[in-house]
Amino acid sequence: MMRWIAPILCLCLIPFAADAKQLEVFPSAITLELKPTDFDQVESTQGFLQIRIDTRLLRGSRWRVSLELVLPLESAGRTFKAQALSWTAQPPFVSRNLLPNQRVIVGEGPIDGRTVEGRLVWRAGGGIPSAEQFRGRVMVILEELP
Amino acid sequence: MRKSARTRIRVLARCRRVPALGLLACLLACPVDLSAQGRVVAQEPLDIVILAASHLNLRIGTSGSTIDVVSFTVNQLPGTGAVAGVSSGADPVPVRASSTPSGATKILTANSSTPLTSAGNTIPFTQISWTGAGGVPSGTFTGSPSQQIWTGTQSLGAGAAMSFSYANTVYVSPGTYTGRVTYTLSSP
Numbered sequence: 001m002m003r004w005i006a007p008i009l010c011l012c013l014i015p016f017a018a019d020a021k022q023l024e025v026f027p028s029a030i031t032l033e034l035k036p037t038d039f040d041q042v043e044s045t046q047g048f049l050q051i052r053i054d055t056r057l058l059r060g061s062r063w064r065v066s067l068e069l070v071l072p073l074e075s076a077g078r079t080f081k082a083q084a085l086s087w088t089a090q091p092p093f094v095s096r097n098l099l100p101n102q103r104v105i106v107g108e109g110p111i112d113g114r115t116v117e118g119r120l121v122w123r124a125g126g127g128i129p130s131a132e133q134f135r136g137r138v139m140v141i142l143e144e145l146p
Numbered sequence: 147m148r149k150s151a152r153t154r155i156r157v158l159a160r161c162r163r164v165p166a167l168g169l170l171a172c173l174l175a176c177p178v179d180l181s182a183q184g185r186v187v188a189q190e191p192l193d194i195v196i197l198a199a200s201h202l203n204l205r206i207g208t209s210g211s212t213i214d215v216v217s218f219t220v221n222q223l224p225g226t227g228a229v230a231g232v233s234s235g236a237d238p239v240p241v242r243a244s245s246t247p248s249g250a251t252k253i254l255t256a257n258s259s260t261p262l263t264s265a266g267n268t269i270p271f272t273q274i275s276w277t278g279a280g281g282v283p284s285g286t287f288t289g290s291p292s293q294q295i296w297t298g299t300q301s302l303g304a305g306a307a308m309s310f311s312y313a314n315t316v317y318v319s320p321g322t323y324t325g326r327v328t329y330t331l332s333s334p
Contacts, residue, residue: 023188134196143184
């Protein structure tokens with residue numbers, strides 16, 4: 001009898017285990033609008049990104065979340081400067097800006113079984129000489145540190 | 147033939163050294179603190195869209211909600227010469243016009259259809275002219291609701307300005323006459 005209970009229990013737990021994720025990001029896309037407020041000033045709307053890390057599903061001593069621009073922000077051959085895209089955040093996440101061809105650390109903390117949640121408030125800076133739509137992709141990367 | 151074979155051998159020998167040198171270089175370049183190296187366990191994509199809307203900017207006179215007043219103090223007989231105006235803001239009155247996209251055609255118009263009034267008496271805006279600078283052409287108000295003042299694809303920036311004057315060619319009843327001209331920037 002006991003021989004059957006364990007496999008059945010395992011089968012029941014598999015769907016729950018599959019649902020659990022170490023890293024969750026919401027939403028999967030953000031849109032920032034640049035509006036000139038005066039002749040030399042541009043104002044950006046804000047974009048919100050929620051990050052959730054379940055450290056129960058991690059090994060090692062520390063976690064680290066980084067961002068990497070994997071598809072540059074482009075429009076008809078023109079590129080929007082990665083550095084002009086920045087975010088503000090509360091600890092354990094940090095306020096920074098994107099960098100081209102470089103992984104930027106967003107936050108780091110201990111793997112202690114707790115769930116870590118944070119919000120990055122995005123803004124775009126600089127000026128755009130023409131009415132365009134720049135599209136790009138950032139990868140949110142979760143690492144375990146030994 | 148022999149020479150080329152020797153060369154090939156030499157090249158191969160050099161190639162063999164490359165991995166060893168590369169490994170050495172890598173070891174030297176590696177940071178000492180190996181605990182900083184992490185193992186990627188999850189990745190989530192985030193798409194980013196940046197929109198820049200089409201926009202027109204216009205400023206005549208002082209920035210913000212202030213409406214500049216250009217005053218003409220007439221203490222000479224009609225027909226004895228024009229009277230220069232004095233602005234409550236910067237003088238001459240600065241004009242700035244720009245657009246996003248920057249090369250768009252822009253049209254600056256003025257509505258001077260409502261004459262200046264004082265206790266039931268009027269002075270038509272056709273009595274008022276301006277001298278343009280920095281790309282703004284000179285002209286005289288026509289009293290129409292959409293008189294074209296300027297058009298262009300470039301921007302009107304530093305140096306663009308207007309100096310106003312009152313023709314003083316007709317007799318009018320004494321008084322303080324006030325009126326307003328409204329400028330509009332549009333793009334077809």
